[in-house]
Amino acid sequence: MLIAGASLAGLRTAEALRDAGFGGRITLVGDEPHPPYDRPPLSKQVLSGWVGADQTELPALRAVDADWRLGAAAADLDLAGRSVGLADGARIAFDQLVIATGARARPWPVAAEAALDGVFVLRTRGDAAALRARLAARPGRVVVIGAGFTGCEVASSCIDAGLPVTVVEATGAPLLRALGDTIGAFAADLQGAHGVDLRTGVAVAGFEDDGTGRLAVVVLGDGARVEATVAVVCLGAAPNVEWLAGSGLAAGPQGLLCDSACRALDTAGQPVAGVFGAGDVVRIEHPRFPGEPLRTEHWGAACEQAAVAGANILRADPDLRRIDALPAFWSMQFGACLKLAGAPERADATVLLQGSVESGRFVVGYGRGDRLVAVATVNQAHWLSFYEAQIRAGAAFPPTYRRVDAPISPQKELAS
Numbered sequence: 541m542l543i544a545g546a547s548l549a550g551l552r553t554a555e556a557l558r559d560a561g562f563g564g565r566i567t568l569v570g571d572e573p574h575p576p577y578d579r580p581p582l583s584k585q586v587l588s589g590w591v592g593a594d595q596t597e598l599p600a601l602r603a604v605d606a607d608w609r610l611g612a613a614a615a616d617l618d619l620a621g622r623s624v625g626l627a628d629g630a631r632i633a634f635d636q637l638v639i640a641t642g643a644r645a646r647p648w649p650v651a652a653e654a655a656l657d658g659v660f661v662l663r664t665r666g667d668a669a670a671l672r673a674r675l676a677a678r679p680g681r682v683v684v685i686g687a688g689f690t691g692c693e694v695a696s697s698c699i700d701a702g703l704p705v706t707v708v709e710a711t712g713a714p715l716l717r718a719l720g721d722t723i724g725a726f727a728a729d730l731q732g733a734h735g736v737d738l739r740t741g742v743a744v745a746g747f748e749d750d751g752t753g754r755l756a757v758v759v760l761g762d763g764a765r766v767e768a769t770v771a772v773v774c775l776g777a778a779p780n781v782e783w784l785a786g787s788g789l790a791a792g793p794q795g796l797l798c799d800s801a802c803r804a805l806d807t808a809g810q811p812v813a814g815v816f817g818a819g820d821v822v823r824i825e826h827p828r829f830p831g832e833p834l835r836t837e838h839w840g841a842a843c844e845q846a847a848v849a850g851a852n853i854l855r856a857d858p859d860l861r862r863i864d865a866l867p868a869f870w871s872m873q874f875g876a877c878l879k880l881a882g883a884p885e886r887a888d889a890t891v892l893l894q895g896s897v898e899s900g901r902f903v904v905g906y907g908r909g910d911r912l913v914a915v916a917t918v919n920q921a922h923w924l925s926f927y928e929a930q931i932r933a934g935a936a937f938p939p940t941y942r943r944v945d946a947p948i949s950p951q952k953e954l955a956s
């Protein structure tokens with residue numbers, strides 16, 4: 541049994557295999573030199589200095605008795621020959637394979653500018669340690685490029701550290717792409733209230749250095765120039781699928797395509813015997829959200845897919861387990877706790893379900909047609925399980941059930 545990718549999804553797959561009674565040899569190949577560690581704290585507790593980047597090791601749920609090949613990247617997959625080639629030239633034969641190679645931060649697209657001293661991305665323990673060290677040296681203004689979850693959390697950690705921050709976001713508001721207008725407007729106000737210099741509707745055009753290879757100015761598309769010695773590029777993540785090129789698996793820029801049993805699909809859309817996928821690397825068919833497969837990049841999804849893949853390695857049709865959990869995500873930023881369940885990317889309209897945006901405590905519902913497909917809570921996490929049950933039950937949208945602290949006439953808005 542070979543697991544490629546030795547992080548959250550890889551570790552949890554190995555644990556699931558042992559839970560299911562697998563007594564054979566498990567080899568875990570990971571290109572990072574560290575044992576599996578947890579990424580969510582990197583943009584939160586690590587950047588704020590609460591814990592060191594080296595204090596994020598993932599707790600094991602059980603002993604896995606695996607052969608760990610750390611610092612070894614999988615470089616190619618020979619499906620017919622049932623083997624994986626490593627970057628160091630070694631080849632490992634497998635009878636079953638789990639692909640859990642996750643994703644990497646999208647770098648700034650101009651290589652010479654990305655290489656300037658002071659330009660950072662945030663995905664790994666090393667990235668977080670380097671950025672934290674630079675922030676601790678009090679560099680002056682920090683420019684965050686991209687206001688998705690990671691960008692907002694980085695900005696929040698910088699504000700907590702007392703550093704001036706400019707956030708540049710190409711769309712009209714932070715978190716707009718992921719969560720729509722209502723939360724986007726709230727997030728923009730929140731950033732403003734915390735002193736962030738938020739520039740929306742404008743992209744970064746490039747970086748200028750000080751003549752010695754250090755970042756000096758971030759130039760925006762509208763001609764504005766922001767003097768800064770630190771820029772954090774938060775432009776999302778790209779799945780690590782390049783090593784699967786030419787293997788016959790359906791893998792591309794959107795990830796490795798898997799069915800709802802976490803079986804990897806080939807380019808003809810058929811499951812490949814003994815090959816599974818889990819975590820941020822996959823794009824997966826979700827039984828609750830038919831249509832386009834989902835690429836969720838969420839901690840909880842990686843754990844569920846690992847559990848399903850690990851269990852199915854020892855099963856066959858019709859006993860295969862299927863993923864079932866709603867996609868779920870959390871984020872902490874500027875003192876607010878955001879939680880999400882469901883698939884807001886499927887929504888065509890939103891509605892305020894509870895509370896008020898002004899109070900900073902509210903719940904937004906996302907509907908597709910007449911069904912609730914997702915919900916996001918802001919400082920109202922205790923209601924999430926109720927709404928998860930509603931989504932699972934196929935509740936109507938806009939809702940007809942009783943709610944606490946609900947607006948008198950919920951206003952339905954088209955999702956952006």
Ligand SMILES: Cc1cc2nc3c(=O)[nH]c(=O)nc-3n(C[C@H](O)[C@H](O)[C@H](O)COP(=O)(O)OP(=O)(O)OC[C@H]3O[C@@H](n4cnc5c(N)ncnc54)[C@H](O)[C@@H]3O)c2cc1C
Nearest residue numbers: 545547548549571579580613614641642643819820838839
């Ligand atoms: C800064 C940050 C904050 C986050 N915050 C949250 C949060 O608040 N809530 C939430 O739900 N999720 C959050 N996430 C997402 C969450 O961490 C991921 O969903 C989770 O890490 C996915 O686990 P994974 O094992 O699939 O992928 P990864 O964690 O990316 O691990 C994949 C591993 O495979 C390795 N690898 C890549 N290519 C190869 C290869 N060719 N050969 C061998 N090994 C390879 C990688 O180096 C890596 O070690 C956050 C992510 C980041 C980066």
